[in-house]
Structure formats: structure tokens, C-alpha cells
Amino acid sequence: MSGYKVPRRIVNVSAEAAFAVLRIAKNVEKTGKRVVHLEIGEPDFDTPKHIKEAAVEALNKNLTHYTPTLGIPELRREIAESVKRDYGVEVDWEKNVAVTTGCKQAILASTLSIVDEGEEVIYPNPGYPEYEAAAYFAGGKPVPYRLRIEEGFRMTPDGLAELITPKTKLVVLNTPNNPCGVVMPEEDVRGVVELAEDHGFYILSDEIYRPILFDSLKHYSPLHVKKSLDRLIIVDGFSKRYAMTGWRLGYALVPEEILPQLFKLLNVMTSCPNSISQYAALAALRGPQEPVMNMVKEYWRRRDIVVEELSKLEKIRFVKPEGAFYVMVDVSEILNKLKTSSEEFVKMLIERYGVAFLHGTALGSYGEGFIRISFATSEENIREGIRLLGKAIEELSKS
Ligand SMILES: Cc1ncc(COP(=O)(O)O)c(C=O)c1O
Incomplete structure (x- = not known):
């Protein structure tokens, strides 16, 4: 026993959980399974030339x-x-x-x-x-x-x-x-x-x-x-x-x-x-600001796709995003049914359904009951990822 005591100022600090989710997803990918990434909060575009x-x-x-x-x-x-x-x-x-x-x-x-x-x-x-x-x-x-x-x-x-x-x-x-x-x-x-x-x-x-x-x-x-x-x-x-x-x-x-x-x-x-x-x-x-404008246009288009796809799902709630590239989805109904947390649910979605989101509690205690979807990714990933979420909710509701 070293007798080490975590200093008071850092004992409550946790590292950004988004990076931990990414690690779990990468481990699943190492086994050869595909994971659709909707957890990452960074632009999927390249830095302009x-x-x-x-x-x-x-x-x-x-x-x-x-x-x-x-x-x-x-x-x-x-x-x-x-x-x-x-x-x-x-x-x-x-x-x-x-x-x-x-x-x-x-x-x-x-x-x-x-x-x-x-x-x-x-x-x-x-x-x-x-x-x-x-x-x-x-x-x-x-x-x-x-x-x-x-x-x-x-x-x-x-x-x-x-x-x-x-x-x-x-x-x-x-x-x-x-x-x-x-x-x-x-x-x-x-x-x-x-x-x-x-x-x-x-x-x-x-x-x-x-x-x-x-x-x-x-x-x-x-x-x-x-x-x-x-x-x-x-x-x-x-x-x-x-x-x-x-x-x-x-x-x-x-x-x-x-x-x-x-x-x-x-x-x-x-x-x-x-x-x-x-x-x-x-x-x-x-330099020219067109690359920024083009990226924003694309995020807007994807936002519409996210809303279209999420609107097809039952047992969830969300608010149409007005900016940035995220949507918070209320999955508390299914979490209550499964008697689980958003963090466990996210792990289950990665391991069983091959889709990664960020659990709401990664963004604070009041994030419990939610998952965050990032639409800084391709249309194909967005549609596939939300489809997999829908499939999971449907199957797990019956279990
Ligand atoms: C609201 C908000 N502020 C700041 C940052 C951090 O930005 P940077 O990468 O420049 O440190 C992020 C990154 O996700 C963010 O979402």
C-alpha cells in the first residue's frame, strides 16, 4: 500500500468519457466486427488544403x-x-x-x-x-x-x-x-x-x-x-x-x-x-471561408436526415437540433424497461448491435436517460446507425 490519496481538487474530475467509448468500440472492431461510429464529436472532414x-x-x-x-x-x-x-x-x-x-x-x-x-x-x-x-x-x-x-x-x-x-x-x-x-x-x-x-x-x-x-x-x-x-x-x-x-x-x-x-x-x-x-x-x-460554409451546409443536410430517421423510431424523444452536430435522444423508456443505465445501454449497443453512441452521463449527471448522436459522419453511417438503434429498441422492448 503506497498510502496514495487522490488530491481533493482532482478526485471528482473524470476524463472525457467519449474517449473511453471509442476505446470500447475499437476493441470490438479488433475482433473483426463492424461498428458504426456515431459517438465522436469531431468533424469527419479533412482540414482544408x-x-x-x-x-x-x-x-x-x-x-x-x-x-x-x-x-x-x-x-x-x-x-x-x-x-x-x-x-x-x-x-x-x-x-x-x-x-x-x-x-x-x-x-x-x-x-x-x-x-x-x-x-x-x-x-x-x-x-x-x-x-x-x-x-x-x-x-x-x-x-x-x-x-x-x-x-x-x-x-x-x-x-x-x-x-x-x-x-x-x-x-x-x-x-x-x-x-x-x-x-x-x-x-x-x-x-x-x-x-x-x-x-x-x-x-x-x-x-x-x-x-x-x-x-x-x-x-x-x-x-x-x-x-x-x-x-x-x-x-x-x-x-x-x-x-x-x-x-x-x-x-x-x-x-x-x-x-x-x-x-x-x-x-x-x-x-x-x-x-x-x-x-x-x-x-x-x-483564407477563403467557403470550406466552412460548405461543411455547415453538409451538417444541415445531415441534421435533416437524423430528424427523418429518428422520427421513424418509437419509444424515444428528441429535440430537433438548431446548431452544432449533435442530438440528445431520450431513451429512458427502454432503460427503465431494461433496468439499466445509459452507460450500460451504450456498451450493449456496441457489443450486440455494432453501433456506438455516447451515453448521456458522459456529459453530466443530468444526462442519465439519454444518448448523444453525433452527425459529424456520413449519411450512410447516420442512416445505418439509427436503423440499428431502432432494431435494438424493438428487440429489447420485447425481451
Ligand atoms: C462545447 C465544446 N467546447 C470546447 C470543445 C473543445 O475544443 P478543442 O478541441 O478546441 O479543445 C469541445 C469539443 O468537443 C466542445 O464540444
């Missing part, structure tokens, strides 16, 4: 050394330009912009730079698990906002008001949202901003899916409402928009007083973001 070429050029120019901790000035300037273009708001690249190793690091470092011991962080649940993990790392108290299917998975100002206490330090928004595909309407964003003004908490708005919108919906950010980064942090990145998950590049837009703290944290964590990826990201922002 001009972005890859910029990376090759950077390599050939030997731009392979450490860069400034907050990123190369050209990229920080370009990010500030893109904010002006997309939000109509001026941010100062030297005072407000930090380039990070993925949006994930932007979430962690921003949370650490704001939240003190015992302070509360309200975050969507089910939701991207990093928010809760970051609150624990900071020694704060994660306070889940339960997204309910009956309310269209919306996070409303009224619902939020019920969770606010004098200890509320940070409220996390995510629009379009992973895993529910919900896009926050303007009135909800305004309502949350008003609450922030009244109670003095910070908002962290995760906008990594912001161009991935369907039905001609618009993206509303607290930045559109506030027009400044006063007690507002925006985290974003290149992973989803430009199909660059493996390049690990994101950024945070933060109030001036936060940047020096972010600088310290990022320096301690990674020294600087990957140099080659930064030149690739520069090309992504400066």
Missing part, C-alpha cells in the same frame, strides 16, 4: 521554435480582426486575446483565472464536461443548470436566477450547444447578461460551434449585447469550424485585467501553443 499548405510552409521556413506564450502577434491581430468582422466589436489584440492549446485549455485557464476557492460556477448539464472539471480544478463549486427536454434544453434567465447565490462567480453559456444542439435566442442571452450586471458574476461563453447553425438561425453572443469584454470571456477555436481538432488550437477573449493571469497560467501549462498550428490558423482566418 490551403490551411495544410500554410503549415507545410511554416515547417519549411523552420518556424518550429517557441512562440510568445499568448501566441504570435500576427494571429492575435487576425483574431481581433475576425471579432470585429463577426461581432462588430473592437477588441485589442494585445490586451484581450490569448491563443491557447485548443478551446479546452481556454476554458480551463479562464476558469482558473477567475474562480477562487469555494466560489460557484453555474454550467449547463448535460453539457461539455470541461466546465465542471475546470470548476473542480479551481477549487470552486460546480453548480449544474439542468437542461430539460421538456424545456427544449434551453438555459433561461428565469431558471438561472434560481441558482444564483452571493457565491456565484461564473456562469458558463454554450451556444450552439454540445450535446443538445440548442441555439440561445437573443432574449435569453440578454436576460443572462442583465443577471450578470445585477449580481456581478462573470460570463464564460463557449462559442466553438458558432458558425454551425441551421434553419437560417443567427448566433447571439453576450458580446453582441455587451459590446465589450467587461466581465465577459469568450472561448472559441479552430477545431470544429475548420476541421482542425488535432491541431489543438483555440483562443480566449478576456477582459484586460484577466490577461496577465492567463499569461501566467498558459506559460506554466504549455509555454506557448504549437507554432506550426498557429501559422495554419492564420491561414484559416485569412
Whole structure:
């Protein structure tokens, strides 16, 4: 016995379960069985060619050394330009912009730079698990906002008001949202901003899916409402928009007083973001945006296919996604019948039916009863995967 005790700040942290599901599926595949993958939350497209070429050029120019901790000035300037273009708001690249190793690091470092011991962080649940993990790392108290299917998975100002206490330090928004595909309407964003003004908490708005919108919906950010980064942090990145998950590049837009703290944290964590990826990201922002638009068009088409296929199934419920590339499916009826959890159900679907989804609890405690389908995959996989889900539900209901 080593007497090892897991430190309090990490005892409640779990690694992203999406990677564990993928491992189970890969093990099944090793036995020669086919698995249809609908669990993976990453674009199935290749990184656009001009972005890859910029990376090759950077390599050939030997731009392979450490860069400034907050990123190369050209990229920080370009990010500030893109904010002006997309939000109509001026941010100062030297005072407000930090380039990070993925949006994930932007979430962690921003949370650490704001939240003190015992302070509360309200975050969507089910939701991207990093928010809760970051609150624990900071020694704060994660306070889940339960997204309910009956309310269209919306996070409303009224619902939020019920969770606010004098200890509320940070409220996390995510629009379009992973895993529910919900896009926050303007009135909800305004309502949350008003609450922030009244109670003095910070908002962290995760906008990594912001161009991935369907039905001609618009993206509303607290930045559109506030027009400044006063007690507002925006985290974003290149992973989803430009199909660059493996390049690990994101950024945070933060109030001036936060940047020096972010600088310290990022320096301690990674020294600087990957140099080659930064030149690739520069090309992504400066180059043509058609590849992004084409990918969004394709996600939209697939969203319609998902809705068409899911509508054929009985004993499930879902809300039509408005953005991102996920749908949360309520399978509680079948889980109750089988007296099992969403996690066990997902394992059973992989092993017995050859289809992989993400169990809802991988996205937080209130994800129990749900599975998440990712439609960042081919039409054929989507149709086949949902058909297999239907087959499983039909067979298991009879058992
Ligand atoms: C809502 C949300 N934010 C952030 C991230 C992480 O992005 P990155 O790959 O840039 O770290 C993800 C990835 O799935 C996500 O779904």
C-alpha cells in the first residue's frame, strides 16, 4: 500500500468519457466486427488544403521554435480582426486575446483565472464536461443548470436566477450547444447578461460551434449585447469550424485585467501553443471561408436526415437540433424497461448491435436517460446507425 490519496481538487474530475467509448468500440472492431461510429464529436472532414499548405510552409521556413506564450502577434491581430468582422466589436489584440492549446485549455485557464476557492460556477448539464472539471480544478463549486427536454434544453434567465447565490462567480453559456444542439435566442442571452450586471458574476461563453447553425438561425453572443469584454470571456477555436481538432488550437477573449493571469497560467501549462498550428490558423482566418460554409451546409443536410430517421423510431424523444452536430435522444423508456443505465445501454449497443453512441452521463449527471448522436459522419453511417438503434429498441422492448 503506497498510502496514495487522490488530491481533493482532482478526485471528482473524470476524463472525457467519449474517449473511453471509442476505446470500447475499437476493441470490438479488433475482433473483426463492424461498428458504426456515431459517438465522436469531431468533424469527419479533412482540414482544408490551403490551411495544410500554410503549415507545410511554416515547417519549411523552420518556424518550429517557441512562440510568445499568448501566441504570435500576427494571429492575435487576425483574431481581433475576425471579432470585429463577426461581432462588430473592437477588441485589442494585445490586451484581450490569448491563443491557447485548443478551446479546452481556454476554458480551463479562464476558469482558473477567475474562480477562487469555494466560489460557484453555474454550467449547463448535460453539457461539455470541461466546465465542471475546470470548476473542480479551481477549487470552486460546480453548480449544474439542468437542461430539460421538456424545456427544449434551453438555459433561461428565469431558471438561472434560481441558482444564483452571493457565491456565484461564473456562469458558463454554450451556444450552439454540445450535446443538445440548442441555439440561445437573443432574449435569453440578454436576460443572462442583465443577471450578470445585477449580481456581478462573470460570463464564460463557449462559442466553438458558432458558425454551425441551421434553419437560417443567427448566433447571439453576450458580446453582441455587451459590446465589450467587461466581465465577459469568450472561448472559441479552430477545431470544429475548420476541421482542425488535432491541431489543438483555440483562443480566449478576456477582459484586460484577466490577461496577465492567463499569461501566467498558459506559460506554466504549455509555454506557448504549437507554432506550426498557429501559422495554419492564420491561414484559416485569412483564407477563403467557403470550406466552412460548405461543411455547415453538409451538417444541415445531415441534421435533416437524423430528424427523418429518428422520427421513424418509437419509444424515444428528441429535440430537433438548431446548431452544432449533435442530438440528445431520450431513451429512458427502454432503460427503465431494461433496468439499466445509459452507460450500460451504450456498451450493449456496441457489443450486440455494432453501433456506438455516447451515453448521456458522459456529459453530466443530468444526462442519465439519454444518448448523444453525433452527425459529424456520413449519411450512410447516420442512416445505418439509427436503423440499428431502432432494431435494438424493438428487440429489447420485447425481451
Ligand atoms: C462545447 C465544446 N467546447 C470546447 C470543445 C473543445 O475544443 P478543442 O478541441 O478546441 O479543445 C469541445 C469539443 O468537443 C466542445 O464540444
